[in-house]
Amino acid sequence: MILVIAEKNDAAKQIARLLSESGKPKNDKVYDTPIYRFRRGGEDWVCIGLRGHILAPDFPTALQYAPDQGWFSVTEDGEVLPASVPENLDRPPFSGANQVTKAGKPKKPFTADGVDIKGWKVPSLPYLVWAPVEKKPAEKGIIRALKNLAKKADEVIIATDFDREGELIGSDALAMVRDVNQTAPALRARYSAYTKQEIEHAFDHLVELDQDLADAGESRQYIDLIWGAALTRYLTMAKFGGLGNVRSAGRVQTPTLALVVAREKERQAFVPEDYWVITGACSKGGEPFKVGHTKGRFWKKDEADAAWARVQDAKQATVTDVAKKSRKAQPPAPFNTTSLQAAAAAEGLAPGRTMRIAESLYMDGLISYPRVDNTVYPSSLDLKAQVKMLKGVPAYGPACDKILAGGQIHATRGKQESTDHPPIYPTGVGDPDKLDPAAWKLYNLIARRFLATLMDAAVIEGTKVSLDINGEPFSAAGDVLAYPGYRLAYPYGMKKDEQLPELATGDVVAVDSLSLDAKQTEPPARYSQGKLIQEMEKRGLGTKSTRASIIDRLFDVKYLKNNPVEPSQLGMAVIEALHEYAPTVTTPEMTSELEESMTHVAEGGLTESQVVDQSRALLAGMMDSLIEHKDDLGNAISDAVTADARVGTCPKCGKDLVVKDSPRTRSRFIGCMGWPDCDVTYPVPGRNGDKIEPLDEPCPECGAPRLRVKPFRSKAYEQCVNPQCPTNVEEDVVVGTCAACAEAGRHGDLVAHKSERTGKRFIRCTNYDECGTSYPLPARGKLSATGETCEHCGAPVVEIETERGPWRICVNMECPGKAEKKAAPRGRGRRASK
DNA sequence: GCAAGGTC
Numbered sequence: 001m002i003l004v005i006a007e008k009n010d011a012a013k014q015i016a017r018l019l020s021e022s023g024k025p026k027n028d029k030v031y032d033t034p035i036y037r038f039r040r041g042g043e044d045w046v047c048i049g050l051r052g053h054i055l056a057p058d059f060p061t062a063l064q065y066a067p068d069q070g071w072f073s074v075t076e077d078g079e080v081l082p083a084s085v086p087e088n089l090d091r092p093p094f095s096g097a098n099q100v101t102k103a104g105k106p107k108k109p110f111t112a113d114g115v116d117i118k119g120w121k122v123p124s125l126p127y128l129v130w131a132p133v134e135k136k137p138a139e140k141g142i143i144r145a146l147k148n149l150a151k152k153a154d155e156v157i158i159a160t161d162f163d164r165e166g167e168l169i170g171s172d173a174l175a176m177v178r179d180v181n182q183t184a185p186a187l188r189a190r191y192s193a194y195t196k197q198e199i200e201h202a203f204d205h206l207v208e209l210d211q212d213l214a215d216a217g218e219s220r221q222y223i224d225l226i227w228g229a230a231l232t233r234y235l236t237m238a239k240f241g242g243l244g245n246v247r248s249a250g251r252v253q254t255p256t257l258a259l260v261v262a263r264e265k266e267r268q269a270f271v272p273e274d275y276w277v278i279t280g281a282c283s284k285g286g287e288p289f290k291v292g293h294t295k296g297r298f299w300k301k302d303e304a305d306a307a308w309a310r311v312q313d314a315k316q317a318t319v320t321d322v323a324k325k326s327r328k329a330q331p332p333a334p335f336n337t338t339s340l341q342a343a344a345a346a347e348g349l350a351p352g353r354t355m356r357i358a359e360s361l362y363m364d365g366l367i368s369y370p371r372v373d374n375t376v377y378p379s380s381l382d383l384k385a386q387v388k389m390l391k392g393v394p395a396y397g398p399a400c401d402k403i404l405a406g407g408q409i410h411a412t413r414g415k416q417e418s419t420d421h422p423p424i425y426p427t428g429v430g431d432p433d434k435l436d437p438a439a440w441k442l443y444n445l446i447a448r449r450f451l452a453t454l455m456d457a458a459v460i461e462g463t464k465v466s467l468d469i470n471g472e473p474f475s476a477a478g479d480v481l482a483y484p485g486y487r488l489a490y491p492y493g494m495k496k497d498e499q500l501p502e503l504a505t506g507d508v509v510a511v512d513s514l515s516l517d518a519k520q521t522e523p524p525a526r527y528s529q530g531k532l533i534q535e536m537e538k539r540g541l542g543t544k545s546t547r548a549s550i551i552d553r554l555f556d557v558k559y560l561k562n563n564p565v566e567p568s569q570l571g572m573a574v575i576e577a578l579h580e581y582a583p584t585v586t587t588p589e590m591t592s593e594l595e596e597s598m599t600h601v602a603e604g605g606l607t608e609s610q611v612v613d614q615s616r617a618l619l620a621g622m623m624d625s626l627i628e629h630k631d632d633l634g635n636a637i638s639d640a641v642t643a644d645a646r647v648g649t650c651p652k653c654g655k656d657l658v659v660k661d662s663p664r665t666r667s668r669f670i671g672c673m674g675w676p677d678c679d680v681t682y683p684v685p686g687r688n689g690d691k692i693e694p695l696d697e698p699c700p701e702c703g704a705p706r707l708r709v710k711p712f713r714s715k716a717y718e719q720c721v722n723p724q725c726p727t728n729v730e731e732d733v734v735v736g737t738c739a740a741c742a743e744a745g746r747h748g749d750l751v752a753h754k755s756e757r758t759g760k761r762f763i764r765c766t767n768y769d770e771c772g773t774s775y776p777l778p779a780r781g782k783l784s785a786t787g788e789t790c791e792h793c794g795a796p797v798v799e800i801e802t803e804r805g806p807w808r809i810c811v812n813m814e815c816p817g818k819a820e821k822k823a824a825p826r827g828r829g830r831r832a833s834k
Numbered sequence: 835g836c837a838a839g840g841t842c
Contacts, residue, residue: 008841052840059836120835139841165840221839228837236835243835250837359842371841546838553837 002040003153004047004189005146005173007160009034010369012049014194015159019045019203033145046149050160054146055172056138057221059131059229065114073132081132084613086620089126120233122627128230129620133222135172143176150177156186158209159202161420164598167210168217174209193419195380215608216601222608223594223615224251227585230619234626235574239634241641247574248557251590252542253550254578257559258586259535260527261567261575270523276304280514282317282467282476287501288512291317294466294473297519307472308516314469319507321466328457331486333375333414334423335449337544338537340370343449344442345530346493350563351548357442358424366428367446371545372421375414381422383409383454390447392429399451399489412453425450445492452490459483463500469511476500526564539588540595558644562691573640577633582622642673647694647721648705653678657705657721659692670705670721682721685709701726717780723754730754735785735811736796738765740773748773750796750811752783763811775811790815 004019006012013036016025020038025047028035036047060073063083071083109121117128137143150156156177158170174186188209191202231249241247278293298304333339340358341351349357358370377383384404391400403409414423430443463478478500481487487494503509527535529551536547554560559571567575578586597614600606626633645658647670655674661667670682686692686709695706695718704722720727733752741748748767765773775795777783782801790797790810800807 010841050840051842054840057837161840169840217839221837224837224839226837230836232836246835248836252838363842543839545840550838 001044001046001149001152002155002157003149003177003184004045004157004159005170005177006047006049007052007166007169009049009051011159011161011194012036012047015199016045016047018194018196018199019047030145030148032141035145035149046153047159048142048146048149050146050169050173051139051142053165053169053172054137054139054142054176055135057133057218057225058136059117059128059225060134061116061118062111062113063115063117063127063131071114071127071130073134075134079134081134083127083130083132084609084616085127085130086617089130120237122234122237122630125230125234125623125627126620128233129226129616129623131226133225135175146173146176147180150181150184153177153181153184156181156184157189157203157206158186159189159191162190162192164213164217164220164602167213168221170209171211171214171218193378193380195378198419210602212604213602216598219601219608219611220594220598222612226612226616227251227619230623231578231582231585234623235577235637238626238630239638241638246557247559247570247637248553249574249578249582249585250550251585251594252536252546253553254575254585255539255588255590256532256536256541256550257554257567257571258575258579259539260532260554260560260565261572263524263527264567264572267523267526272520272522273299274301274518274520275299276301276516276518278304278308278311278472278514278516281512282509283512284501284503284507284509289476289478289500290498291467291469291474291476294475304516311469311472311514312516314511314514317467317469317474317509317511319465319503319505319509320468320473321464322503322505323464323466324461325464326459326461326482328459329485329487330457331412331452331455332449332490333412334377334425334453335446336372336375336414336416336423337370338373338533338547339375339414340424340446340449341533341548342530343492344445345528345533347441347445349438349442350529350551351533352552353438354442355548357439361430361439361443361446364428366426366430366443368423368425368427369421370424372418372423373416373544374418374421375423376417377411377413377425377453378419378422381425383411386425386427386450387454389429390426390451393431393447396447396451396489399448399455402488403451403454409454448490448492452486455486455489456483458485458487463503465500465503467509469514526566528564532565540591541588569640569643570637573636577636581626581629581633582619584618584622647692647707648698650674650678650680651698651703652680657682659684683723685719685721686711699725699727728754730782733783733785735763735783735798736787736789738767738771738773739794740771741765741767744771746770750775752777752798776813778809778811778813779807781807 004015006015016036016038017023019040021040025036025038028037033048038045060075063071063073065071071085073081073083075081109116109119109124115124115127117124117131158174160166160170187206189202189206191198228250232246235247235249275297277297280291281288282291293307341354344354345351358367361367362370387400387403390396424446426447430440430447432440435443459482461480461482465476467474478498480497480499532551533547536542542550558568559574561568575586584590597611601608601611642656642658646656647659648657650657650672653672653674655672655678657670657672659668660671668684670684672678672680682704685707691710693708695708698704699706699720702720702722702725704720704725706718706720708716708718710716734749735752736750738748738750746767748765748771750763750765752763763775763777765771768774779800784799786797786799786808788797793810793812793815795810795812795815797808797810
């Protein structure tokens with residue numbers, strides 16, 4: 001039997017299909033892992049797909065020391081791994097007097113045998129830097145299936161992806177095979193497209209596995225782990241902030257954070273400049289249009305004033321020139337991962353979320369493989385068939401017909417061409433009623449993008465009108481979509497038409513309004529998540545598969561907040577600290593230098609251990625100075641954490657009030673840093689996921705801090721944190737009678753009132769102990785009784801003054817009337833919907 | 835409780 005090992009199930013399926021003589025391999029399973037059996041050249045073949053890397057590098061639990069053999073560790077399997085601990089550390093650390101407890105026992109993290117490197121103790125970190133790394137099984141089910149097949153294999157073919165990580169994945173898989181089968185010859189198939197010709201050719205021209213290339217990949221793994229683990233443990237333990245408060249660092253995440261911090265510093269250093277503009281509106285025959293002084297920005301106030309003095313009382317303007325120019329907007333290139341993430345981010349989907357949704361659309365057969373660099377459709381892709389298929393989505397009908405009517409289909413091409421996977425395109429018919437709104441949004445974007453890449457350029461007719469107002473030059477510009485082209489399918493990011501009335505040189509038009517406005521230049525904008533992804537790609541940080549999750553990680557460890565992306569005080573402090581003592585890890589150069597080293601390993605000039613040890617030595621020097629400055633750094637970090645949590649000043653004792661986590665009740669509250677001397681606490685306003693931001697001025701009524709609360713997907717409001725504050729007092733309102741109590745033959749009033757303890761308002765029956773009736777408030781705002789009861793459930797109907805005006809609603813959140821409303825089709829986004 | 839890279 002010939003065993004073929006692919007990188008993923010999807011690839012295994014394709015390879016089996018293309019190699020099998022019948023074209024129909026037999027689906028089978030070993031334990032839970034799908035495999036594909038087929039016949040070829042008179043032999044039985046089996047193809048298995050892995051799940052990417054099946055082994056993960058990790059540290060052993062302890063470093064041991066023996067006078068005759070130095071430092072070493074022992075794996076679970078009893079294998080002895082020597083550590084490359086250098087001379088200055090090459091002695092048992094527990095011999096030092098300060099490393100021993102009063103009782104004479106060695107201090108943690110040092111054990112009698114050596115160093116406990118599993119505990120995250122700072123003194124163990126110099127040893128961690130030199131600890132051996134072992135490969136542990138990460139995909140036990142797959143490994144079990146692989147070994148089961150390998151036992152029976154007469155020949156093994158590694159058919160993982162044709163790149164460095166693929167070579168490493170294949171090499172790890174071969175190591176697993178060798179555990180159970182030492183004799184079967186193993187060869188490598190190298191292919192870069194799932195086409196019959198390419199796959200046949202690869203399997204007819206098998207080569208040796210490139211161990212140097214795999215070693216290059218493994219050095220990358222080791223260096224990332226060693227630096228990441230050592231720096232993460234250091235940052236976390238320099239000032240331990242309690243469980244679940246990991247402060248991470250890494251070759252990709254730290255330079256990415258540094259980008260955001262650098263932009264924030266630029267903004268802080270920005271000095272706004274004053275300028276003035278003169279703008280207004282003119283009209284011809286009642287049709288208004290916008291005009292502006294051709295100077296645009298006046299940088300000198302006297303010049304602006306002089307121009308303003310000439311035009312401020314003007315009633316008429318004369319058209320001095322009309323220039324028309326049409327321009328073409330070319331259709332966009334096919335989507336790869338990065339361009340999809342950027343486009344989806346502009347539609348409100350963060351890259352991490354985009355990838356999670358894309359994965360599920362892919363699994364449901366609605367889109368092609370979502371992790372690609374390629375932006376050129378392969379010739380093997382039947383574009384016409386895909387368009388015909390997309391006619392199944394009613395909204396795409398007109399665009400599909402237009403494409404199909406044009407005869408030969410021409411697709412746009414992007415700059416990146418590789419042949420591993422096609423660009424991202426729709427492979428199935430999506431249904432807006434079956435997909436959840438976010439999934440539909442992404443599918444719709446992908447499908448429309450695909451159609452757009454097959455359509456004509458759009459033509460925009462631009463008109464530039466020059467006007468004279470009392471001797472001052474003004475202009476007006478109009479843009480009209482004259483021919484929609486690809487815009488018929490792809491309205492994303494489209495500007496609204498700026499329509500001008502029909503104007504000719506010499507026309508005299510009315511000046512309706514003019515104004516002189518003082519403005520200031522703006523600091524450089526913060527990164528959106530889409531822009532940050534693009535910036536990472538530009539600087540060689542991360543890969544298409546990792547960038548989104550690395551940004552998510554920076555949010556998880558609270559280095560980043562908000563969108564557009566902003567660093568927290570903690571994020572800034574971490575960058576400052578690492579910039580000072582471990583600058584290597586804060587810049588993209590670490591990645592480019594690593595790439596260079598890996599090239600040396602792949603070409604055989606350097607060995608894996610040479611490159612890794614070099615990197616360990618560099619880190620060791622930095623770790624020494626980090627440990628030397630541990631207290632400074634720990635304090636800077638804990639100050640930053642406090643600053644991030646700070647909401648204001650305690651009105652009682654003047655110390656900081658901060659948001660604290662109550663581990664006991666798993667909830668948050670606002671407490672005084674002066675605790676236990678000061679007992680001031682407040683509830684956190686709003687609901688749990690709401691974003692809160694402290695306001696500069698304390699409450700004028702009670703002196704407690706005021707916060708800006710931004711609930712998810714609704715408008716922000718400002719509120720004093722003190723529930724007893726007069727600004728927060730809301731009278732109890734009787735909204736109706738309790739139906740449950742009436743049924744039980746007693747009387748109960750439903751009253752909207754506020755909890756003393758939490759400051760949250762809710763509706764509750766005066767006989768709550770007996771009937772248990774209570775409702776949350778349907779919305780924030782002044783509430784009044786209407787005397788009406790709900791036609792669906794009999795609960796009282798109240799009126800609430802919301803920001804959008806008065807709103808009548810039944811107080812019962814489980815009211816069947818609400819369920820009906822929810823099931824009814826809702827209006828979708830502004831554009832590009834069904 | 836660490837990274838980054840694959841993939842689910």
